[in-house]
Amino acid sequence: MMNANEDEIAPAVRSILAAAREREGGSERLAVDARSLTDAFAAVEADGRVPIIAEVKPTSPTTEGTRDDDPVELAQAMVEGGAAALSVLTEPAHFGGSTENLRRIREAVDVPVLRKDFIVREDQLDVVESDVVLLIARFVDDLSELLDAAESRGFQVLVEVHDSDELAEALAAGASIIGINNRDLAKLEVDLATFENVATDVPDDVTLIAESGVSTVDDVRRMRAAGADALLVGTAIMDGEVVENVRRFTTATQESETET
Numbered sequence: 001m002m003n004a005n006e007d008e009i010a011p012a013v014r015s016i017l018a019a020a021r022e023r024e025g026g027s028e029r030l031a032v033d034a035r036s037l038t039d040a041f042a043a044v045e046a047d048g049r050v051p052i053i054a055e056v057k058p059t060s061p062t063t064e065g066t067r068d069d070d071p072v073e074l075a076q077a078m079v080e081g082g083a084a085a086l087s088v089l090t091e092p093a094h095f096g097g098s099t100e101n102l103r104r105i106r107e108a109v110d111v112p113v114l115r116k117d118f119i120v121r122e123d124q125l126d127v128v129e130s131d132v133v134l135l136i137a138r139f140v141d142d143l144s145e146l147l148d149a150a151e152s153r154g155f156q157v158l159v160e161v162h163d164s165d166e167l168a169e170a171l172a173a174g175a176s177i178i179g180i181n182n183r184d185l186a187k188l189e190v191d192l193a194t195f196e197n198v199a200t201d202v203p204d205d206v207t208l209i210a211e212s213g214v215s216t217v218d219d220v221r222r223m224r225a226a227g228a229d230a231l232l233v234g235t236a237i238m239d240g241e242v243v244e245n246v247r248r249f250t251t252a253t254q255e256s257e258t259e260t
């Protein structure tokens with residue numbers, strides 16, 4: 001079920017995967033009418049801002065405490081701050097997420113919504129509609145098959161990779177939206193140089209997203225300089241005033257923005 005030796009994976013991530021394998025799928029095949037992620041990025045770019053996917057992330061194995069605010073209010077604040085799209089954790093046991101949160105949020109906003117979860121089987125695509133689903137190359141048995149299964153339901157697919165081998169696998173599977181995760185899921189360590197190193201091998205026609213570990217305006221500029229079409233940011237947006245946090249990141253490359 002996984003490309004890597006399971007012993008190499010951090011215990012928290014092993015637990016996440018074990019729970020993912022147990023989680024039930026849907027009983028009816030979904031057909032999704034998705035909002036375009038690339039159009040949403042283009043609209044934000046045309047406005048001179050940085051496309052940010054803001055993540056509704058109530059908690060995580062590397063975060064202290066839980067943010068209990070209404071997820072819909074958080075999502076609306078993210079859109080008010082200028083987020084191009086939203087990412088919504090639906091993993092319940094380790095991230096405090098739910099498919100119900102995603103359903104309510106997608107109804108309440110008009111930007112594309114990514115379902116952030118650890119999907120390992122085709123039937124797990126059928127539990128809730130979203131505009132984009134995440135597939136993590138490291139954790140999926142047959143990436144090409146699951147990617148096709150998702151696209152045939154109308155989902156756009158963000159394929160997450162962490163190194164050049166996974167990138168090659170994602171490209172061979174036909175991924176057109178790729179996220180390079182700065183968080184090493186084996187050790188749970190974050191290093192922004194990961195994006196810089198792996199991004200050099202990504203073809204221009206791929207929509208490229210920098211994921212995890214972005215906490216300052218300088219980090220946003222660094223990821224953009226390394227070729228990120230968009231950035232996925234969770235913790236640094238959830239920590240404090242959500243509208244202000246998103247606005248700071250979306251305006252990071254504007255001349256008047258000096259704060260780091």
Ligand SMILES: O=C(O)c1ccccc1NCC(=O)[C@H](O)[C@H](O)COP(=O)(O)O
Nearest residue numbers: 060061062211212213214233234235236
């Ligand atoms: O965020 C974690 O602690 C985590 C732990 C184990 C597996 C995955 C994890 N995060 C998933 C994510 O992809 C992030 O939520 C997302 O990229 C945002 O990252 P950040 O901006 O660093 O919160």
